[in-house]
Amino acid sequence: MFKPANSDHVATAGAGEPTGELILKTALKLFRRGGFEVTTMRDIAREAKVATGAAYYYFPSKEAIVAAYYDQVQHQHVERVREELKGKNGLRERLGVVMHSKLEILRDDRMFLGALFRYTGDPQHPLSVFGKGTQSQRAHSVSIFQDAIADTNVSEELRQLLPLALWLGHLGMILFFLYDESEEQQKTHRLVDAVLDLLAQVVELASSALVRPFVQPFQTKMLEMLRTAGWMEVS
Secondary structure, eight states: OOOOOOOHHHHHHTTTSHHHHHHHHHHHHHHHHHOTTTOOHHHHHHHHTSOHHHHHHHOSSHHHHHHHHHHHHHHHHHHHHHHHTTTOOOHHHHHHHHHHHHHHHHGGGHHHHHHHGGGTTOTTSTTOTTSGGGHHHHHHHHHHHHHHHTTSSOOHHHHHHHHHHHHHHHHHHHHHHHHOOSGGGHHHHHHHHHHHHHHHHHHHHHTSTTTHHHHHHHHHHHHHHHHHHTGGGGO
């Protein structure tokens, strides 16, 4: 069911090769330590003990390195969710696995990701989470939510609406996570649990035979609006 993370960026950049892997690992270490903006390709090459030209050969820009990082995170998330969802059937439990595992994967990258979030409002920037440059990662991220709800008891309309809504919600969760200074970001984890508890109740109510006839026209209208806006294409 789960789709593998897109490997176009990784393959193009050669991150699957030893030198490419070294450059990627070194770059992420420097991004985490000093930040994305101040770290240069020359810094990365020097730290990795490779020629600057070699760094550019594998990754033509810092943005290409981050694209490979996005794919790496996506792959880790898919593998972790696939393993942890085994034996779990309830919507609330399955969504909890998806949300909390993503936070745990990103735990050491909060400062780094904070710098990347500034590009969100620039649709032309290759690292904008809403831009064309991240379309494949966006689609794969949405697909994780699709798979998480696939075997649960929700209406067909919600099966189409929820993945995108959950993906958007998880961006807000990550933003809150970046600012969370509580120990091990427990405030964020508690907030996620509270939101998912409420969401599961709402979904159960909306999918019930009694209520569904009343909410179905609204859900259908929402789907039409999203299709018109082109948002359903991400999934």
